[in-house]
Amino acid sequence: MKFAEVPLRAETKFIFFPGNDTPNLVRAAVAVYWIAFSVFFVRIVRGVGVPPFSTPRELDAAITVFGLLSVVLIFYAFTIMRLSAGKLWARNVALVLTAFLIITTLYHLFADGLSSEQNNVVGLISIAAETVAGLFLLTSESTIWFRSKIN
Numbered sequence: 001m002k003f004a005e006v007p008l009r010a011e012t013k014f015i016f017f018p019g020n021d022t023p024n025l026v027r028a029a030v031a032v033y034w035i036a037f038s039v040f041f042v043r044i045v046r047g048v049g050v051p052p053f054s055t056p057r058e059l060d061a062a063i064t065v066f067g068l069l070s071v072v073l074i075f076y077a078f079t080i081m082r083l084s085a086g087k088l089w090a091r092n093v094a095l096v097l098t099a100f101l102i103i104t105t106l107y108h109l110f111a112d113g114l115s116s117e118q119n120n121v122v123g124l125i126s127i128a129a130e131t132v133a134g135l136f137l138l139t140s141e142s143t144i145w146f147r148s149k150i151n
Contacts, residue, residue, distance in 0.1 A: 016084060017084055023142055026083075026142050033130065083137075086149030094134065095138070098131065105127045
């Protein structure tokens with residue numbers, strides 16, 4: 001049996017914002033998603049803080065939570081970058097995540113009310129902005145642009 005080397009070369013360009021050929025609504029949606037990403041990041045950093053670790057088990061739990069939050073943030077940023085590149089799968093992931101955020105926010109809003117920490121003004125504005133960004137991605141002009149980028 002002979003082993004053959006199969007060259008796999010995939011280029012990934014880090015595109016943070018769409019080019020000039022992108023519809024304005026997609027550009028606006030990407031900008032909103034980056035702003036929401038920044039707000040999410042700041043809220044996590046501010047909310048986590050530095051708890052006192054009295055046992056090794058607490059330290060392990062903190063490292064696990066940090067790792068999971070890091071993976072979520074990296075996936076979120078990667079999805080926005082692929083959205084900027086015109087990837088249809090990234091649009092679909094962004095729409096599903098936006099729908100999930102809307103549903104969970106509405107649930108917490110009705111269950112806990114406005115006074116809960118999760119339903120503060122910044123969080124609600126962020127969700128409203130992401131909802132508008134999701135609607136921007138559903139316009140016919142945006143859909144045509146995303147479908148033209150399929151390779």
